[in-house]
Amino acid sequence: MAYDKFTVLKSRAVPLPIENVDTDQIIPARFLKATKREGFGDNLFRDWRYNNDDTPKQDFVLNNAIYSGKILVGGKNFGSGSSREHAAWAIYDYGFRCVVSSFFADIFKNNSMNIGILPVTVSEGFLEKIFRAIEADPQTELEVNLPEQKISLLATGEHESFDINGYKKHNLINGFDDIDYLQDMKHEIMDFAQKSRY
């Protein structure tokens, strides 16, 4: 098993109402020098989170103690740019298990699911509703129910359903990954590959 199973997550959420949050913001390139998957959470949103002298920037949401939780809520086009999986590692390592946005960049979305983070795409209206609810009360709790493909604001019961393909859903619920799947079809791959043109 490659990561923790994901079924139902009930948690407060950290709001980041900024559009086009790119992977260079999530983890700047100068922190990609490791050869092991360790310690990336410390540098999550490094340049938004810390000043040049490494003191925390007080106005950044991760430095504001009133916000916490395992769910990160971001603006539209979250995770654009580089394919660095380190961005997903940093988010996971920091303690998030779910990212909610109205729109995700493709590679980030794949990378997240491959390591057990659930990206939940909601409508722009529901995203606004979540931001407003957290702004009004930072204690606001969300429930992300993967088996039912439903995300809810617990206090009001407002909810929306979200899409995920059946294969990925099964993987996340059971903690399986694509490598397990592909190992099981190795003979089929070998036959195909040997006949391939290149």
Place this chain on the structure above:
Amino acid sequence: MSNKPTTLFDKVWDAHVIRSIADGPDVLLIDRHFIHEVTSPVAFLGLKNRNLSVMFPDRTFATADHNTPTINQHLPVADPLSANQLKALEENSQQYGISHWGLGNPKNGIVHVVGPENGITLPGMTIVCGDSHTSTHGAFGCIAFGIGTSEVEMVLSSQCIMQPKAKKMRINVNGNLHKGVTPKDVVLYIISKLTAAGATGYFVEYAGSVFENMSMEGRMTVCNMSIEMGARGGMIAADETTFNYIKGREKAPKGQAWDDALAYWKTLKTDEGAAFDKEYHFDGADIEPMITYGTNPGMGMGITALIPSAEDIDAGKASFAKSLQYMGFEENEPMLGKKIDYVFIGSCTNGRIEDFRAFASIVKGRKKADNVTAWIVPGSHVVEHQIREEGIYDILVEAGFQLRQPGCSACLAMNDDKIPAGKYAVSTSNRNFEGRQGPGARTLLASPLVAAAAAVTGEVTDPRTLMN
């Protein structure tokens, strides 16, 4: 087979599907896998932890580029973390029998420059690499896209990737390009029209006379930046220009194999009447030299235009304001005449010979502006040699520039080539994100011609005013 017209993308994709999972992705065979030092070490660790081997080492190619110095490459790499990554790539390649072009190897260079240069990239292939600019190889009529490290491990261990088939988009640009308008301007123009997320979920085919008339270098520049509008990748049907580029390169087919390949490659084009999920048409004559003013590649404009105001922008107003504040710019002001501090020419976007020829065409007989620090970084040793052989090196030196050694360099600033905080850089690379070229750095993306004009004047300058 049915006679239903299909797209180039469908033809290449469908030829590689081993299995389609109901309500899930396709299992796709990958023909060529490029790896580099930054996104592969954890994948190799994963292989070791699961006790897996590399299924096809001979379909895998390693080069060091992201984290390499661009001066004194003959000396040991000073940064221990960078040195460690380079060592890991070398050791992993050796252990699994993968060809490795490390620092100092005459074939070393940026992965998306050396792949095509050596004839590894061929029409109709599926190509992946742990780097989003893998889309570059689409210039050869390939399905090529960037992947994450889990997927690198997947491809190493099974030569396959699991991906849902993307939607299809065609972007047509016809008409004649004006003087001073380069492939980089064409793609920056397209991205400015579609926005940084406008092609997310799509695979793009570029079609029309503007692309047909482009060199392979130019097509690579265009396909390279497909990811900057969110596309999974971009591709251009192979034609005589493509075949002429490939013929004779080291790993290209030879003799009978060449003839067979050519016959197949000629079938790889979109049929008349094939359906796309989305289609755009642009007129090449509407494009002028481009420059970006904000913090994503969609925030581009014609160089003589004014920075738009928040009212002109569909995207979030708060994000737009944040972006201009970071850049130190105001709405409705011109970019022309803005003082700049750095010029970077290079990267997988514009680090090929044609880009240095363009740069030299402007700096020839002029001098580097005193207020400018310029980093001129070839995409590979092959490009570096061409620069010397063609006399471009002499033009550069005469004008007060230095030539550095190949690598990704200031495009992502993993090595020491970092733009200092608050400084402005006109850069031929692909991303102007906050801090991309160093913490606090401010990036203006542009073509090699615009970069050259800035380098000799010290400010944002319309290159057409310096051209004969």
